[in-house]
Amino acid sequence: MKAFAFLRGVTTLVITLAGLLFITFVIGRVMPIDPVVAVVGDKASQETYARAREEMGLDKPIWVQFGRYIEGVARGDLGQSSSSGQPVVEDIARAFPATLELSVFAIVIGVLVGLPLGVYAAHRRNTWFDHAARFMSLFGYSTPVFWLGLIALLIFYAQLGWTSGPGRIGTAYRYTVQEWSGLLLIDTLRSGDWNAFRSAFSHIILPGLLLGYFSLAYIARMTRNFMIEELNKEYVTMARIKGASETRILWRHAFPNALVPVVTVIALSFGHLLEGAVLTETVFAWPGLGLYITKSLFSADMPAVLGGTLVVGVCFVLLNKATELIYPFLDPRTRAR
Amino acid sequence: MTDASLLDIEGLTVSFPSDSGRVSVVRDFALRMGREKIGIVGESGSGKSITARAILGLVPHPGQTTARRMQLGNRNLLALDSAGWRGIRGKYAGMIMQDPKFSLNPVMRIGDQITETLRLHEKLDRAEQRRRAIAILQAVGIDDPERVYAAYPHELSGGMGQRAMIAAMLISSPELIIADEPTSALDVLVREQVLKLLDDLVTTRGIGLILISHDLPMVARFCDRILVMYRGRIVETLDAHHLDRANHPYTKGLMACLPQPAYRGQMLPSLSRDPAWEQA
Numbered sequence: 074m075k076a077f078a079f080l081r082g083v084t085t086l087v088i089t090l091a092g093l094l095f096i097t098f099v100i101g102r103v104m105p106i107d108p109v110v111a112v113v114g115d116k117a118s119q120e121t122y123a124r125a126r127e128e129m130g131l132d133k134p135i136w137v138q139f140g141r142y143i144e145g146v147a148r149g150d151l152g153q154s155s156s157s158g159q160p161v162v163e164d165i166a167r168a169f170p171a172t173l174e175l176s177v178f179a180i181v182i183g184v185l186v187g188l189p190l191g192v193y194a195a196h197r198r199n200t201w202f203d204h205a206a207r208f209m210s211l212f213g214y215s216t217p218v219f220w221l222g223l224i225a226l227l228i229f230y231a232q233l234g235w236t237s238g239p240g241r242i243g244t245a246y247r248y249t250v251q252e253w254s255g256l257l258l259i260d261t262l263r264s265g266d267w268n269a270f271r272s273a274f275s276h277i278i279l280p281g282l283l284l285g286y287f288s289l290a291y292i293a294r295m296t297r298n299f300m301i302e303e304l305n306k307e308y309v310t311m312a313r314i315k316g317a318s319e320t321r322i323l324w325r326h327a328f329p330n331a332l333v334p335v336v337t338v339i340a341l342s343f344g345h346l347l348e349g350a351v352l353t354e355t356v357f358a359w360p361g362l363g364l365y366i367t368k369s370l371f372s373a374d375m376p377a378v379l380g381g382t383l384v385v386g387v388c389f390v391l392l393n394k395a396t397e398l399i400y401p402f403l404d405p406r407t408r409a410r
Numbered sequence: 411m412t413d414a415s416l417l418d419i420e421g422l423t424v425s426f427p428s429d430s431g432r433v434s435v436v437r438d439f440a441l442r443m444g445r446e447k448i449g450i451v452g453e454s455g456s457g458k459s460i461t462a463r464a465i466l467g468l469v470p471h472p473g474q475t476t477a478r479r480m481q482l483g484n485r486n487l488l489a490l491d492s493a494g495w496r497g498i499r500g501k502y503a504g505m506i507m508q509d510p511k512f513s514l515n516p517v518m519r520i521g522d523q524i525t526e527t528l529r530l531h532e533k534l535d536r537a538e539q540r541r542r543a544i545a546i547l548q549a550v551g552i553d554d555p556e557r558v559y560a561a562y563p564h565e566l567s568g569g570m571g572q573r574a575m576i577a578a579m580l581i582s583s584p585e586l587i588i589a590d591e592p593t594s595a596l597d598v599l600v601r602e603q604v605l606k607l608l609d610d611l612v613t614t615r616g617i618g619l620i621l622i623s624h625d626l627p628m629v630a631r632f633c634d635r636i637l638v639m640y641r642g643r644i645v646e647t648l649d650a651h652h653l654d655r656a657n658h659p660y661t662k663g664l665m666a667c668l669p670q671p672a673y674r675g676q677m678l679p680s681l682s683r684d685p686a687w688e689q690a
Contacts, residue, residue: 306512307507307509307512307513308512308513308514308515308516310468310507310513311507311513311514311515311575312515312526313468313499314466314468314499314500314504314505314507314579315499315500315504315526315527315530315578316496316497316498316499316500316501316527316530316531317496317500317526317530318496326515326518329517329518330515330516330517333517403517404516404517405516405517405562405564406516406562406564
């Protein structure tokens, strides 16, 4: 039974990803950008153009092209990026850890601040605390990220000099860090290079806080709503009748119930972060996945776009699976008997 | 066993703010009871449930509770702050609510929900808590207390859930139990068993019981005295064994509405109201 469930899970994963790739593939082919021209330039002769087109396999029917691509993916080969001239796998291996590091930084802030904020806003609903929390959430929602990013850079980097500017780490350390996980905060700590760690930290703090702010705004708002729903339920009255304190009711009774849908919200928020926050990565020159996919898209570098999309897709599916695995721990009703 | 001083309430009024000033949903409620069984009957909206909550200091936020006197034993309930109320609730007075499907916490084990009442009021080690919970589960007629102790609410039937709830309320040996429609969410067959059980437990342990219901004959079977509420007021107090001595037209009307073999084939009479009752 276990083996069957596992097999079913893998099959779903494969089908989901194949579908995702197919759609991205087709969109890439019907885009009005000619990938051949992107490689050979628009002054190339007819023969050069035709030869390049044949080399890239673009003269074959679309399903043959797709078949070839899938075949490559199965072997772990995502093709060659036409803009960087390197295997897409290598490009992504460099870009993804940057995004992952930023995303983890942001989601940790989002959870550590957003959850308590949402719980207390629900507890003190319609008081100044609740209104302030809601205003903060709304502000996070309605302000363009690039504007907030630029303002943050202007104040904390340019004016006050408290943080470092764009990039992941100071140029002095860029080539001295021993890569291990690709997450610079961890790698610098691991090699005990305190100065490099400080540099990496002062680079990640602004974009990290900014993205953390967006994710905490979302998490706090949803947590508040789910908590209010739980606090209106009968079992909360029951706990009061037993003599439980409001703090106990909040954290021991209502919160564990609200956590079930909140976990989905957190996973969703993390998924969006992993997609790569294109604007944030652009403003802070953060060499992450979002920036990579966007750049590739503008130069019609389809192997790179497809590779990036595949990674994002895998992340989403895995996150989904992970929440599914967490549910039974939170909600006994979803436990298999 | 009728020392008339278990619960002593006089002039209890509960009001809520509205656009046209404060509206009283309970007006001038009075009750003096010992360790006996009191029934409160009335239609929906008559104020019986909010009265029960007011006795436990649980009137929700914009509501306001005032009374001339409100005493449980020798404790003056009117003088309590929120910490004081927490010391009363669960320990000296408990309440059994309507539907275990909603009143039990779905993600907490039954055992933990029962021992919570103990944990909040007494310092006991886990083993002792467990021993007492198992004992009380047996007392409420559960055959496999060990399984139920470790079970979650969704794994129990409605009747079992309600027994577990009764167990959670009885475990700290309160002096007063309020049962607010304790059986109306249950199957008809289970209903009788649960009521019988509640009746036995309350009698043998000498607990005062307030049974709230809209079902007059049912209340009459289990209680000693009955208060009839209408629009927030007590309109009549009856001896449960002499329902026929009811004077108030509302009570008479309620009893006339019940299906009886004599009415077979006829339309049941419905209640016609008189605004004068509210001044009664």
